[in-house]
Amino acid sequence: MGSMPTPPAETALPKPWVETPLVFSAPLSRQVGCNIYLKLENVQPSGSFKSRGIGNMMLQSLLSSPPSSPDEQTQFLCSSGGNAGLACATTALSFPNAKAIIVVPLSTSPFMIAKLQELGGVNGSVEVVQAGESWVEADTYLREELLAKSEPGVRKVYVPPFDHPDVWTGASSLVDELVQQFPVDKKMDAVVCNVGGGGLVNGICQGIERHLKTLGARPKVLAIETVGADSLYQSVQAGKLVTLPAITSIATSLGARTVSNKTWEWACSYGEKQKDFISSTVTDREAARACLRFLDDARIMVEVSCGATLAPAYNGTLKELLGKDLTEEEWKEKNVVLVVCGGSNVSWEILEKYKQVFDL
Known part of the structure; x- marks a missing residue:
């Protein structure tokens, strides 16, 4: 678990992410009964934690293989109509002579396509291509038609x-x-x-292991x-890596039918399995309701995937998941970080739709 790499001082390349605040939340602490801290990844340049991982991967590609001439253009190609695509596009804007080509499936919402296209209007360095009915088909088109x-x-x-390891290492900077x-x-x-x-959780586990001596306990x-x-x-639940037949949740940012092999490795090896690494689910309704409650409590608008966190x-399940064997007095002393991952697939109209659909 190497240390988090940083650009050499002599390079002119900017770091594509920023240090984000960690704030104590009095409303959520009262709600939960322990000390709740919010890591505000919603203020990253792209609007989500993806600026860390995607940004680091793109940065390392330029540092390890600089352009062969001042006129050579670097094209970054990403198949994502969500936060990864926005992070790629935002990062490309900060690098000299770089362009982002974002390939999105035909199912991508006009709302997210408009966000990407708005970035392209800054200086023409972002292009949006629609191809395929799903992410798999969009990615295949990217690889076979554009990348090749x-x-x-x-x-x-x-x-x-x-x-990608550089994505996980970038995400691990959150723990730093x-x-x-x-x-x-x-x-x-x-x-x-x-x-x-799994990019975010991979980085968190990696960062914790790197700082375990300082943390004192995992x-x-x-x-x-x-x-x-x-x-x-x-x-x-199955005890083996599972591929979902389809994504049926409204939290499309969580729409990977299979997590990375590294995520499965962490789930099986982090600390004491099933004790230190805990996997759980919430319903779409619970995630949407959390977005609305959080907007009232923190005055921060986040997408439904963040609402899941x-x-x-x-x-009312946080204590059951993290401290079911603790007394109320013991639980009261616990300190829990919620990663407010942010996300750009949210607006007043989207939240109003959730209120109607889920009767919130």
């Missing part, structure tokens, strides 16, 4: 949404910050995050998915 064809003066880099930001008189007892393909990791996008949970704090 060479262009003079162009270097092409494939940017996977979650399954937590170690520095956490109150010196407090012990970090647990970190709660959501799981799509915090529990609670990995949350929505029912219908719960490939990790189904894998844990927050839901156990609102539906």
Whole structure:
């Protein structure tokens, strides 16, 4: 578990992510009965934690293989109509002579396509291509039609949404910050995050292992998915890596039919299996309700995949998941970090629709 790499001082390449605040939440602490801290990844340049992993992967590709000439263009190709695509596009805007080509399936919402296209309007360095009915088909088109064809003066880099060591290492920088930001008189007892393909939880586990000596004890990791996008949970229940037949959840950012092999490895090897790494699910309704409650409590608007992380704090299950053997007095002293992963697939109209659909 190497240390988090940083760009050499002599390079002009910017770091594609920012240090985000860690704040104590009085409303959620009262709700849950222990100390709740919020890691606000919603303020990243792309609007989500993806700026860390995707940004680091793109940065490392330029550092390890710089352009062969000042005129060579680097094209970053990413098959994602969600937060990974936005992170890729946002990061490309910050690099010289770089372009992002985002391939999205035909099922991608006009709302998210418009967000990507707006980024392209900044300086023409973002292109959006629609292909295929699903992410798998969009990714196949990217690889076979775009990535495989060479262009003079162009270097092409494939940017996977979650399954790459540089993505996990970038995500692990979140833990580097937590170690520095956490109150010196407090012990970090647990970190709660959501799981799509597993890039975020891989980074969190990697970062915790890197800082285990400083932390003193291994915090529990609670990995949350929505029912219908719960490939990790189904894998844990089956005792083997499972591929879902389809994604039926509204939390499309969590829509990986199979988590990465590395995520499955962490689920099986992090601390004491089934004790330190906990996989659980919430319903779409619970995730949507958490988004609305969080908007009232924190004045922060997040998409429903982030609502999945927050839901156990609102539906009363967080203690059952993290401290069911503790007395109320023991639980009161626990310190839990909720990763507010953010996400851009949210608006007033979307939240209003959730209120109507789920009768919230």
